[in-house]
Amino acid sequence: MAEITPILKEGDHEQANNNRPISLLPMAMLSKVCEKVVLNQVVPYLDLNKRLSTEQSGNKKHHSTETSLIETTDTILNAIDKKKVTAVVLLDMSKAFDSLDHKILMLKLHDVGMSPAALSWFSSYLSNRQQAVRINSALSGKLTVHSGVPQGSILGPVLFNIYVNDLPAVPQHCSSKIYVDDNKL
Numbered sequence: 001m002a003e004i005t006p007i008l009k010e011g012d013h014e015q016a017n018n019n020r021p022i023s024l025l026p027m028a029m030l031s032k033v034c035e036k037v038v039l040n041q042v043v044p045y046l047d048l049n050k051r052l053s054t055e056q057s058g059n060k061k062h063h064s065t066e067t068s069l070i071e072t073t074d075t076i077l078n079a080i081d082k083k084k085v086t087a088v089v090l091l092d093m094s095k096a097f098d099s100l101d102h103k104i105l106m107l108k109l110h111d112v113g114m115s116p117a118a119l120s121w122f123s124s125y126l127s128n129r130q131q132a133v134r135i136n137s138a139l140s141g142k143l144t145v146h147s148g149v150p151q152g153s154i155l156g157p158v159l160f161n162i163y164v165n166d167l168p169a170v171p172q173h174c175s176s177k178i179y180v181d182d183n184k185l
Contacts, residue, residue: 001130001142002150021098023131023150035154038121042114042158051112055168055175056161075175093164097156098148100163102126105149108162125155 006019013019046052072088079086093099109122129145149156 001132003139004131004133006133006135020151021133022152024134024152032154039154039158042118042155046112046158046162049113051165052161053165053168056164097151097160100148100160102147105159105163108165112162112165122159 002023004021005024006013006016007022009018009020011018076086076088105126106119106123109119114122126149129150130142131145132142133140149159
């Protein structure tokens with residue numbers, strides 16, 4: 001069972017939406033080692049086989065918010081130079097890591113070519129997760145989690161990238177840049 005500790009993002013800590021849920025996993029060290037072993041196999045596979053969109057800059061080596069901003073600015077300036085109608089739509093997925101549908105994530109893991117053994121492992125990793133919220137010394141009752149990836153986990157960012165991997169393919173006749181859960185069309 002994961003213990004969720006709310007970490008204040010901004011504003012009034014009494015408002016639930018102003019807090020980011022961070023998962024503290026039992027046997028955290030063992031869990032982190034296991035996730036790191038899986039990550040060290042998944043990321044090279046995705047990179048070698050070019051399975052992730054080049055439009056995603058977040059959660060990637062040698063990419064940053066600056067990379068995303070420079071690419072977006074360059075795209076806009078090039079379109080203006082070519083006298084194209086240019087507009088930018090900014091989308092932010094709220095509660096992005098918390099709202100990933102596990103069934104859809106499993107389909108997307110299949111789509112990027114994960115082996116049956118890897119799919120079985122990820123299914124087990126995502127299934128039957130329980131969590132409770134800890135505030136100071138008080139602990140809530142347990143709830144089973146049916147969506148999302150644990151915030152603060154090692155695998156969460158790469159699983160999120162796989163989940164949103166096909167977003168840049170959706171719009172036609174426009175460009176798309178993604179930085180984690182922020183999408184620019």
